[in-house]
Amino acid sequence: MSCGFSLTNVEKGYSGISVLTGVTACFESGRTHVLMGPSGSGKTTLLRLLAGLETPDAGEVGRSGVERLAMTFQEDRLCDNLTVTANVRLPHARLRGAERAAFLELEREACAAVGLPCDARPVRELSGGQRRRVSILRCVLADADAFLFDEPLKGMDEKTVDAVMDFVLPRLAGRTTLWVTHDERELSRFDDPVLWRVEGGRVISCS
Amino acid sequence: MARAGERGAEKDGRLRTWAVRLACVAFWLVVWELGARAIDARIILVGPLEVLARLAQLATTGEFWASVGVSLGRIGVGFLTAVIAGTALAALASRVTVVRELLAPVMGAMKAVPVASFVILVLLWVSSSYLSVVIALVMALPIVYTNVLEGILQTDPGLLEMCDVFGVLGWDRVRLVYASQVLPYFRVAVTLALGLAWKAGIAAEVIGLPDFTIGEHLYDAKVYLDTPDLFAWTVAIVVVSVTLETVVRRLLDRVVVRWEARP
Numbered sequence: 001m002s003c004g005f006s007l008t009n010v011e012k013g014y015s016g017i018s019v020l021t022g023v024t025a026c027f028e029s030g031r032t033h034v035l036m037g038p039s040g041s042g043k044t045t046l047l048r049l050l051a052g053l054e055t056p057d058a059g060e061v062g063r064s065g066v067e068r069l070a071m072t073f074q075e076d077r078l079c080d081n082l083t084v085t086a087n088v089r090l091p092h093a094r095l096r097g098a099e100r101a102a103f104l105e106l107e108r109e110a111c112a113a114v115g116l117p118c119d120a121r122p123v124r125e126l127s128g129g130q131r132r133r134v135s136i137l138r139c140v141l142a143d144a145d146a147f148l149f150d151e152p153l154k155g156m157d158e159k160t161v162d163a164v165m166d167f168v169l170p171r172l173a174g175r176t177t178l179w180v181t182h183d184e185r186e187l188s189r190f191d192d193p194v195l196w197r198v199e200g201g202r203v204i205s206c207s
Numbered sequence: 208m209a210r211a212g213e214r215g216a217e218k219d220g221r222l223r224t225w226a227v228r229l230a231c232v233a234f235w236l237v238v239w240e241l242g243a244r245a246i247d248a249r250i251i252l253v254g255p256l257e258v259l260a261r262l263a264q265l266a267t268t269g270e271f272w273a274s275v276g277v278s279l280g281r282i283g284v285g286f287l288t289a290v291i292a293g294t295a296l297a298a299l300a301s302r303v304t305v306v307r308e309l310l311a312p313v314m315g316a317m318k319a320v321p322v323a324s325f326v327i328l329v330l331l332w333v334s335s336s337y338l339s340v341v342i343a344l345v346m347a348l349p350i351v352y353t354n355v356l357e358g359i360l361q362t363d364p365g366l367l368e369m370c371d372v373f374g375v376l377g378w379d380r381v382r383l384v385y386a387s388q389v390l391p392y393f394r395v396a397v398t399l400a401l402g403l404a405w406k407a408g409i410a411a412e413v414i415g416l417p418d419f420t421i422g423e424h425l426y427d428a429k430v431y432l433d434t435p436d437l438f439a440w441t442v443a444i445v446v447v448s449v450t451l452e453t454v455v456r457r458l459l460d461r462v463v464v465r466w467e468a469r470p
Contacts, residue, residue, distance in 0.1 A: 051372050052371070052372075053368055053371065053372070068374060069372050069373070069374075070372070070373060071369075071372045071373075073365070073368075073369065075365055077363075077365045077366055077368070077369040079366065079383065079384060079387050079388075080387075081387040081388075081390070081463075081466070081467050082383070082387060082467065082469070083467070083468065083469065083470060085470045086383075086469055086470065090370075090373065090375060090383055091373040091374065091375060093375055093379035093382075093383055094379065104470060120467075120468035120470070122467045122468075138373075142373060148372075
């Protein structure tokens with residue numbers, strides 16, 4: 001088994017409060033890993049460590065075969081002044097000419113699939129739910145080897161979740177994915193996920 | 208139907224606002240005219256009708272347009288240099304703390320020193336022909352620098368983290384993230400600095416007296432106690448200032464709208 005992401009005796013805390021203690025885990029590449037756990041248990045910290053946005057206080061964080069990352073954060077982190085398509089295309093900033101036109105077409109199809117308006121409005125004029133979907137599309141359509149999702153479906157109604165997951169799931173197949181959620185119902189949407197529990201500073205495999 | 212109704216109401220509201228504004232301007236023009244008649248001394252105060260007549264007379268001369276053109280050109284060069292230099296320095300200062308610390312007292316001094324002191328100093332260093340260029344530059348630079356730097360520093364750190372994760376670096380990060388965050392600050396800086404540069408530039412011309420400039424004509428009007436000329440040139444300055452600000456603001460608004468609407 002090859003680890004797309006690995007943690008070896010990782011310790012992480014903030015202002016003297018320990019969040020992760022002696023965590024060792026291997027997230028197998030090419031599979032979907034669902035991480036569950038109570039609020040404040042360290043799920044987001046774990047994702048941030050794997051994304052390289054935090055450095056561990058002790059231990060090692062490793063990546064193998066993961067050059068390009070894509071992530072949805074707990075917040076939308078969109079450029080408010082740009083349109084839906086400009087935001088989704090942000091990781092593809094260098095596309096030009098025919099490649100750009102082809103990607104724009106893909107973006108329009110993606111917007112239609114998840115029920116997003118694809119017009120000249122900047123995203124600051126969109127609703128919270130719509131902005132969330134823009135952030136998910138930016139992640140899924142990025143040319144990445146691995147995906148990190150931090151509670152991406154939070155606050156979405158069931159019908160929208162269905163539409164989003166119908167679009168997202170086929171694109172995650174065979175790629176290393178870490179999916180953080182509180183909602184056990186999301187588990188049933190994945191085909192043979194690896195379930196992890198984050199609790200008490202530990203990350204435990206439940207599969 | 209409802210939207211057409213809303214548009215109609217919006218148009219009515221705008222017309223009413225303009226009608227109120229025009230009525231206020233008309234009120235003060237009447238007060239000015241009555242005041243001039245009551246004082247009845249042309250050397251102290253001339254009425255708006257006489258000023259308008261003098262301005263119309265001036266506008267038929269080539270010298271008037273040449274003076275406006277020369278003043279506008281020189282102040283414009285100083286202002287544009289300030290916009291380019293201020294933006295570049297702000298970008299550099301946002302990256303290099305030493306530059307930011309070094310520039311802080313310089314920009315502070317440029318904001319605090321009176322225009323007249325700068326004018327006298329600059330006259331010792333350069334020919335009076337270039338005076339308004341330098342003064343416009345000195346007045347606009349700290350405003351552009353401070354606002355653009357503030358815009359860069361206020362850029363959402365969450366967006367920069369997002370760029371780190373997605374590998375959006377260098378020029379792409381500037382163009383897509385910083386530009387959209389800094390643009391509102393830049394817009395305010397440019398409109399503020401433009402008005403200030405124009406007024407300070409004219410004031411510098413009054414002191415430095417370069418040939419064929421608005422400032423020279425204002426000075427002549429003072430020396431010859433030609434109050435109608437003084438008022439007419441002042442009105443010309445105000446008209447140019449308002450026109451410039453409106454044109455630049457609309458231009459920037461159009462740029463922002465086009466920038467935001469890109470697919």
